[in-house]
Amino acid sequence: MTAPDDERFDWQAAEADLTVGPDAEVVDLDEARARRVPSPRPPADDNDDDTDAETVDDGPGRIGGPVDMAGDIPAEVVARQRERRPILAEWARSGRGLRAAVRHQAKDAGYVAAYHGVRLPKYLVKAIAWAPIGAVRGIGQALRWATAEEGNWHLRQAAASRGDADTWLKLDARRQRQSVWRWWVLAAGTAGTGAGVVVVAAGPSWWSAVAAGVVVPWLATRGRPADKPLTDRVTEGTRYRKLTADLVRRALTSLQMAAINSAVAKDPKAISFPVDIHRDGPGHLAVVDLPYGVEAAEVVARRGKLASAMRLPLDQVWPEPAPGHTGRLALWVGYEPASQMKQPPWPLLAGTARVDVFKPFPFATTPRLDTVTVDLMFRNFLFGGQPGSGKTFALRDLILAAALDPRAEIRGYELKGVGDFAVLEPVMAEYGNGFDDDTLARCFAFIEWLYEECRRRSKRIEHYARLGKAPENKVTPELASLKGSGLHPLVAWFDELQELMTSKYGKDAGEILEKVIKLGRALGVIILIGTQIPDKDSLPTGITRNVNSRFCLSVADQTANDMILGTSAYKNGYRATVFQPVDEAGWGILRGFGKVASVRSFYVDTTAAARIVARAVALRATAGTLPNLDEQTRDAGPVADLLADLARVWPGDDKAVWNETLCGLLAELRPDVYTGWEAAQLTTALKPHPLVKVGDVGRRVDGKAVTRRGIKHTDLLKAIAERDRKRSAG
Numbered sequence: 001m002t003a004p005d006d007e008r009f010d011w012q013a014a015e016a017d018l019t020v021g022p023d024a025e026v027v028d029l030d031e032a033r034a035r036r037v038p039s040p041r042p043p044a045d046d047n048d049d050d051t052d053a054e055t056v057d058d059g060p061g062r063i064g065g066p067v068d069m070a071g072d073i074p075a076e077v078v079a080r081q082r083e084r085r086p087i088l089a090e091w092a093r094s095g096r097g098l099r100a101a102v103r104h105q106a107k108d109a110g111y112v113a114a115y116h117g118v119r120l121p122k123y124l125v126k127a128i129a130w131a132p133i134g135a136v137r138g139i140g141q142a143l144r145w146a147t148a149e150e151g152n153w154h155l156r157q158a159a160a161s162r163g164d165a166d167t168w169l170k171l172d173a174r175r176q177r178q179s180v181w182r183w184w185v186l187a188a189g190t191a192g193t194g195a196g197v198v199v200v201a202a203g204p205s206w207w208s209a210v211a212a213g214v215v216v217p218w219l220a221t222r223g224r225p226a227d228k229p230l231t232d233r234v235t236e237g238t239r240y241r242k243l244t245a246d247l248v249r250r251a252l253t254s255l256q257m258a259a260i261n262s263a264v265a266k267d268p269k270a271i272s273f274p275v276d277i278h279r280d281g282p283g284h285l286a287v288v289d290l291p292y293g294v295e296a297a298e299v300v301a302r303r304g305k306l307a308s309a310m311r312l313p314l315d316q317v318w319p320e321p322a323p324g325h326t327g328r329l330a331l332w333v334g335y336e337p338a339s340q341m342k343q344p345p346w347p348l349l350a351g352t353a354r355v356d357v358f359k360p361f362p363f364a365t366t367p368r369l370d371t372v373t374v375d376l377m378f379r380n381f382l383f384g385g386q387p388g389s390g391k392t393f394a395l396r397d398l399i400l401a402a403a404l405d406p407r408a409e410i411r412g413y414e415l416k417g418v419g420d421f422a423v424l425e426p427v428m429a430e431y432g433n434g435f436d437d438d439t440l441a442r443c444f445a446f447i448e449w450l451y452e453e454c455r456r457r458s459k460r461i462e463h464y465a466r467l468g469k470a471p472e473n474k475v476t477p478e479l480a481s482l483k484g485s486g487l488h489p490l491v492a493w494f495d496e497l498q499e500l501m502t503s504k505y506g507k508d509a510g511e512i513l514e515k516v517i518k519l520g521r522a523l524g525v526i527i528l529i530g531t532q533i534p535d536k537d538s539l540p541t542g543i544t545r546n547v548n549s550r551f552c553l554s555v556a557d558q559t560a561n562d563m564i565l566g567t568s569a570y571k572n573g574y575r576a577t578v579f580q581p582v583d584e585a586g587w588g589i590l591r592g593f594g595k596v597a598s599v600r601s602f603y604v605d606t607t608a609a610a611r612i613v614a615r616a617v618a619l620r621a622t623a624g625t626l627p628n629l630d631e632q633t634r635d636a637g638p639v640a641d642l643l644a645d646l647a648r649v650w651p652g653d654d655k656a657v658w659n660e661t662l663c664g665l666l667a668e669l670r671p672d673v674y675t676g677w678e679a680a681q682l683t684t685a686l687k688p689h690p691l692v693k694v695g696d697v698g699r700r701v702d703g704k705a706v707t708r709r710g711i712k713h714t715d716l717l718k719a720i721a722e723r724d725r726k727r728s729a730g
């Protein structure tokens with residue numbers, strides 16, 4: 001409807017005349033409503049102005065009225081947004097839902113059967129005691145019925161009191177007529193019962209048993225006192241609290257959130273349900289539109305209070321932000337606490353399971369016990385959580401999966417020194433365990449090697465891209481499988497990386513690892529990092545920024561949460577702070593695989609892990625990719641011994657030489673290894689040799705004193721002597 005473009009336009013008159021203005025159409029509200037397509041997004045009628053021509057009064061009682069379609073929304077978009085009620089109930093639409101429902105019902109039935117089963121002797125005693133009473137009562141009732149005394153007794157009494165003999169006689173005659181046929185029925189029943197007793201007694205003994213099993217309880221129920229049932233009551237309440245709109249509303253208003261409470265005080269329907277509460281897996285799902293201005297994240301943060309308001313254990317209540325808008329909450333309540341729901345065994349434990357790192361494999365389950373899959377290729381993973389959160393076990397799952405792809409080369413360091421990964425040793429090309437300086441130095445050298453490996457791989461990719469075998473300049477499954485391509489998947493993992501990052505190697509290690517993460521993804525280098533302390537000293541932001549797959553297990557605070565899951569994760573309601581370490585070990589928030597979700601990694605204990613490793617060893621033996629840990633080598637292309645090379649190129653009798661001079665000389669000696677090295681790179685490369693200290697070295701150049709970074713000849717000789725001593729000792 002177009003408003004006249006006139007400043008003196010009489011708005012009041014126009015509003016009063018809204019539907020019959022000169023260039024206005026007559027709007028039939030019913031037709032307009034019928035035309036409307038409900039939007040799956042929030043009702044956008046946050047403008048309470050009734051005169052807004054875009055909104056339509058939806059009549060009383062409608063919660064959150066839909067909005068008229070803007071005329072310019074393409075029909076296919078509208079069609080996509082149309083929400084239809086499913087033909088089949090949620091639980092009947094998928095095998096998972098059906099299985100969960102059947103499992104739940106079976107469990108329930110099993111529970112009831114077991115409950116009564118153990119009480120059977122008690123029920124038997126009660127039945128035997130009450131059955132004779134029931135029999136006597138039954139006979140009495142039958143006789144009373146046959147005499148038909150009760151039918152018009154009150155009327156006869158009234159006639160007798162009035163002295164109305166005529167009426168009384170008529171009423172009694174009627175009773176007698178009724179009584180006659182009733183006596184016949186009773187006699188026939190008695191005869192039938194007698195005959196039945198004779199037949200049963202004459203038949204096999206199990207007939208009597210079945211008859212007694214039916215008749216005795218039946219008589220007992222007739223003989224029991226009204227307030228004493230034969231069987232004990234199975235209390236429903238404590239087993240499962242069915243999610244209802246009232247329960248959800250009550251819970252949400254118990255969170256002491258002023259925004260919710262004041263909105264509900266004004267309008268009890270401020271909390272609305274865009275979709276009916278329905279069964280979803282082993283529990284119920286309520287999708288809730290919170291009052292305007294309240295974010296789902298705020299409710300997620302109060303998971304404990306929500307559980308308390310529902311009188312349920314914490315791990316039975318799973319609030320999550322729902323897609324649509326920030327005020328939409330998906331509240332899933334399980335039939336039972338997650339800790340009591342048996343997680344299915346890891347599918348990769350099955351005897352024949354294999355993994356293709358290019359394809360997804362099961363990694364975790366949701367609270368609803370749905371399987372969540374992840375893939376490894378073109379990914380880097382960051383796992384973070386406080387001690388006891390389960391990150392080591394989760395990280396190990398990924399490495400076990402990688403072990404089941406015989407193409408994948410696995411190398412890694414656990415810098416805690418416990419040996420959680422030792423079980424994987426037979427399939428690892430390199431493995432270090434500990435936080436001593438030697439292990440840290442090896443780990444650092446490994447990171448440097450990774451960088452060099454990335455450089456080598458990028459040259460190989462270039463080569464294959466020229467041949468048309470790497471169309472996207474990325475490793476393809478064919479190249480990964482091609483023996484000798486040097487582009488097989490390389491899984492490099494670091495558990496408790498903070499130990500390296502806070503050591504003297506930290507700064508350089510962080511910088512190089514960041515480059516490896518950026519470069520390696522397309523080149524088949526998969527980095528897996530586990531860390532306990534995700535602050536910026538323990539985990540450089542350059543790394544956290546560039547990692548594309550994250551799993552945040554129980555953390556203590558928002559900072560740790562956001563370091564792992566990314567900025568604003570906490571604000572958006574993805575809060576791993578809600579998980580308890582140890583009790584909820586393995587639970588965390590997984591990001592990078594579609595919907596951000598709370599999941600629990602599959603629990604694989606060391607015995608089960610050993611079984612997988614044995615299978616991985618067999619697969620690798622067949623494929624010819626079984627590493628030999630005794631001669632741990634890194635395929636470093638041309639091998640170079642830096643200390644020996646430095647000694648070889650050392651210029652004359654100089655006591656100290658600048659790094660940049662040495663780099664030039666090294667490049668002359670081995671151009672394939674040292675070309676392009678700069679002073680800082682030499683400093684980094686010398687880190688594993690603490691005896692060689694890089695310091696300021698002064699020289700006179702054209703009569704002027706110039707100071708640059710360099711090393712001393714004596715330090716170099718000492719380091720070589722120390723290394724030789726270690727080698728001969730070891």
Ligand SMILES: Nc1ncnc2c1ncn2[C@@H]1O[C@H](COP(=O)(O)OP(=O)(O)OP(=O)(O)O)[C@@H](O)[C@H]1O
Pocket residue numbers: 385386387388389390391392393394532582585586587600601602603604
């Ligand atoms: N997915 C899981 N399901 C059930 N229990 C688990 C799961 N993951 C780990 N746990 C249990 O939690 C304990 C701690 O796990 P884990 O060693 O992985 O924790 P962490 O976070 O690495 O702790 P720390 O930093 O102290 O090593 C394990 O011993 C294991 O019993």
